[in-house]
């Protein structure tokens with residue numbers, strides 16, 4: 001949850017509380033053994049002046065439920081109740097701007113590594129303005145010498161805190177070497193994803209996506225962008241298939257997609273320029289469609305936008 005102060009109210013274990021009192025106990029397995037899963041959710045001001053809406057909230061909470069099940073919790077929080085609580089958190093904080101919400105579910109108490117409870121749940125929100133410069137100028141990535149964790153070790157489709165050690169190591173190495181972030185390959189050498197986002201490539205008007213079996217988180221942004229690409233006709237084909245490392249260098253465009261990254265152009269990889277070394281036309285069109293969806297200026301499938309009621313009139 002990068003930078004900046006959080007809104008005044010948080011929520012933890014059933015109660016709205018001052019944000020600075022939301023804490024995790026040192027002895028909890030959620031801390032010591034990283035027995036913890038989470039979601040990062042964004043809310044955007046709506047282009048038609050109808051306040052603020054959360055993007056694909058129910059699906060984030062459904063993924064959280066699945067993560068909790070793999071974590072082996074006895075008591076999995078009810079997604080419908082969490083959805084109501086997230087909306088109420090936004091209302092209590094009278095949010096009228098672009099916002100990021102972090103929701104963490106963890107094994108509380110002081111049990112051992114295989115403890116299945118008690119379940120702790122906490123959430124905080126903070127303003128999250130769009131990083132427009134990065135969306136235009138793009139970023140540079142390093143193919144990491146760290147490999148992506150595998151499904152039989154620490155399953156990437158579970159949004160578990162423990163998985164982020166892998167992304168952290170790759171990200172640290174990339175930054176030391178002068179890049180913005182990393183791209184990780186699987187143990188088999190196929191392209192997986194970045195530490196906090198999925199990767200998509202454009203080759204000859206085909207949009208390529210490493211498949212959900214390539215060590216990736218099943219990303220909602222990836223799903224959103226692939227749907228747009230399939231629907232809009234400026235791409236000949238969308239293919240989800242294994243991607244080789246050298247296809248990254250041969251691509252005319254590469255982008256990172258995720259709740260945090262949104263749709264960010266990758267303009268260089270391992271000191272190779274991607275295409276012309278600037279944001280490409282397909283990336284730009286997919287960005288436009290993405291922001292039209294999250295800001296409610298284009299129609300979206302039912303349930304993608306959850307409006308926060310008391311912001312309807314305040315944010316114009």
Ligand SMILES: Cc1ncc(COP(=O)(O)O)c(C=O)c1O
Nearest residue numbers: 196197198217219220221258259
């Ligand atoms: C490892 C990883 N991959 C991909 C994503 C993108 O997922 P989503 O689009 O659902 O935010 C994220 C961000 O949550 C992530 O942490």
